[in-house]
Amino acid sequence: MKAGAGLKPGLWLLALYTVPEIDVLKEADPIGRWLIMGRAAVLVMTAVSAVLGGLFAQLSGVFEPVRFLAATCGLLLAHFASNLANDYFDFSRGKDTPDSPRVRYGPHPLAHQGASPAALLKVTALALGGAALAGLYLTFVAGPGVLVFAGLGLLILLGYTGGPLPLKYIGLGELAVLIVWGPLMVGGTYYGQAGFVPAWVLFGSLPYALGVTTVLLGKHLDKVEFDRARNVRTLPVLLGPAGARRLTQAAIVLMYLTAVGVAVWQGLPGMLAVLLNLGGAWKTLRFLDEPRPPDRPLWYVGGTFLHNRRFGLLLVGGLVAEVLVRLALGR
Incomplete structure (x- = not known):
């Protein structure tokens, strides 16, 4: 067919x-x-960050459904465009070659002739245009601070694999992801509804943002030899596989510590639902102590992705339950 x-x-x-x-x-x-x-499967991580911004707003009494939907759609379109742009830049720079893990183990829009470069750029531009419209609407209704969140996000989006000094190639890609999926997405969604963002929301964004960062660390751990040979200096290349595994383990521990800290600080018991995943966290920590089997090219990214997905579902589920309890009690 x-x-x-x-x-x-x-x-x-x-x-x-x-x-x-x-x-x-x-x-x-x-x-x-x-x-x-567009790697829609990973867009779920963006949806979770946006939903967290909406739940924090609801728990603060500033939830605005139309603004929340606009922010969520804008973020999803921006992430979709970022995925396409990253493939375009990496392919154009000769990084996504036929022997690269990106091309060998997953559909690539250009390497597998799913689209022409012109079509890829056109769809990327359309997605960015949709994200820009959402941003303009939120700027009009919430204030110019939206432009700060959107501008920083755009710079990181374009600078991750594009520009003269791509962040991914100089060991800053992981930090960029932490900032984007935490303060920018969660904080930006909250700001788009309230017109301001309190410090606790920015801190509250870190547990899940750390989880997204562990997924990227796992991905870069799986391809550390390939990246090193092509002078792509991700953190696993700079730290070495052992050092990067320790960093990933530390980030997993911090996911839970920061969640508990914010829950106690702000009186948000729903966030403690993530503790139901401590058994899974322990298994993932031990899993990261093991070397990658030669016949399993997507080893670490699979483990960190599944752990983060469970963590995110519990975090969102716990906060949804707290919202429902508060509504039932008339609070």
């Missing part, structure tokens, strides 16, 4: 849940193809 011969909603759901096999790209309808090429 040729791509576009019929809509395949089942494939859309598959693309949202996991990274499909390379051959699936050829069988996909246009919507599924762009979801796959």
Whole structure:
């Protein structure tokens, strides 16, 4: 069956849940193809950050549903555009070669001829345009501070693999992800509703942002030899595999410590739901002590991704439960 011969909603759901096999790209309808090429499965992490911003706003009494939806849509479009742009820049710079892990183990829009460079840039621009419209609306209703969050996010988006000195190539990619998925996304979503953002919200964004950062560290650990050979100086390249595994373990511990700290500081018991995942955290910490098997190219990223997904679900679920309890009690 040729791509576009019929809509395949089942494939859309598959693309949202996991990274499909390379051959699936050829069988996909246009919507599924762009979801796959835009790595829709990892957009869930952006959705969680946006939802956290909405839940923090609800718990503070400043929740605005229309503004929340605008912020969430804007962030998802920006992340989608970032994924496409990163593939474009890495492919153009000769980093995403046929022997690269990115090309060998997942659908790549250019390397696997899912789209032409012109089409890729066009869709990237359209997604960025949609994100910009959401940002302009929020600037109009919430204030010019939205431009600060959006501007910093755009700089990091374009600078991650683009520009004269890409952040990913100089050991700053992991820090960039921590900032974006924490203070910028969570804090920006809150600001878009309230017109201000308290310090505790920025600190409250860190538990999940640390989790997203561990996923990136796991990804870079899996391809440390490949990156080192091409002078892509990610943190695992700079620290070495052993040092990077220790850093990832430290970040996992901090996920729970910061969650408990904010829960106690702000009286948010819902955040303590993440403690139900302590057993999974311990398994992930021990898992990071093991060397990657030669026949498992996506080893560390798989473990950190699953751990972060459980952590995020518990964090959101706990806060949703707290919101419902407060509403039931009339608080």
